[in-house]
Structures are given as C-alpha cells and as structure tokens.
Amino acid sequence: MLNNLKIGTRLSLGFGGLLLLMVVVGGYGIYEIRALEHEAKVLVEQRMVTVAQANALINTINVVARAIRNTLLVNDSNQQAVELKRIEEARKKATEQLAMLEKSVKDDKGASLVKRIVTDVRPTFSHHLDALIEFVNNEQTLRAKMLLLGEYRQIQGAYLAITEELIASQTELAMQSGEKAADMAAAGVRSISLLLIAAL
DSSP, rough: OOSOOHHHHHHHHHHHHHHHHHHHHHHHHHHHHHHHHHHHHHHIIIIIHHHHHHHHHHHHHHHHHHHHHHHHHOOOOOHHHHHHHHHHHEEEEEEEEHHHHHOOOOHHHHHHHHHHIIIIHHHHHHHHHHHHHHHTTOOOOOHHHHHHHIHHHHHHHOOOOOOHHHHHHHHHHHHHHHHHHHHHHHHHHHHHHHHHHOOO
C-alpha cells in the first residue's frame, strides 16, 4: 500500500510519525518531571522543614532544662534572675515552634503527635515548671530539687520522647519521599529510553 504512495507523501507520513513520537516522548518527559518536582517539594518544603522544627523544639526544651537546673545550682539572686529570663524566652519560643509544627505537619500520625504535645504533654510540663519556678522564687530549694528529680523529670522525659517520636516519624516520611522520587526518576529514564529506541 505504501509503495503506491508518492515519495513526498511517504516522507510526509514518516516525518509526521516522527513528530508524533517526539510529542509523546516530550509530553511523557514533562509529566515525569512535574511528578518528580512535586515529590521534591514535599521532601524539601514539608518533610525536612518539620524535622528541623521538631529538632529546634528539642533544643528549646533542653535550654529550659539547663536553665532550671542552674537556678538551683547558684546562690546569687541576680544569676537566678538571668536563668529565669532564659526560661521565659524559651517558653515563648516553644509556643512559636509548636504553632509552626501544627501548620506544617500534614500526615495523620504526625498531626496526632503534635496534638498530644500541645493539648496534653506540654500543659503538664508547664504546670510542673511553674511550680518549680515558684519554689525557686520562694527560696524553697529542697522542695524544688525534689520536684526536679521526681515528677518534673518524668514529664520532661515524656516531652522529649514524644518530640523525638515526631522527628522519627517525619524522617521516615522524608526517606519515603526521597525513595519515591528516585524510583520515579529511574522509571522515567527507562520509559523515555524505550520510546527513543522505538523512534529509531
């Protein structure tokens, strides 16, 4: 049938088929790149951000821990005031960090962990911290030390543990996003290569 066609018609059909295949390859390539771009954005703009925010919260909790310990180690009221000021600033920072985590954590497990921190763990931690500060201000050092080594240390441990659980959860999701992006890139290369081979 093709033998009956004019040379110009055959060339036109061949060129048209080649153009169509180029459009298919190009379109598929664009689709794969956009899908890969989406996964990269999820990884960089969401997963890694939440990991960084949760790590920052860990640092803030540790600032409070060191400062409250220092208030019980020093006898100078001026130095105690400095440490109490550090605690006040750290508590404000923790509030900001948790607000950012509430906005940035999107997955169900992560959101549930953040909610537990905000509604349960941190309020209990704050209650014990307020009691510690009151003991320090009233120069009830022995009661402060007993609380520090007892219930306060337990709730602080719980605070750190659940935040570390959040970090582990978000890190796992970040790794999954990275693996998915790598798989998509490899699949895209294979598919485009096959289409290009077919074009030959």
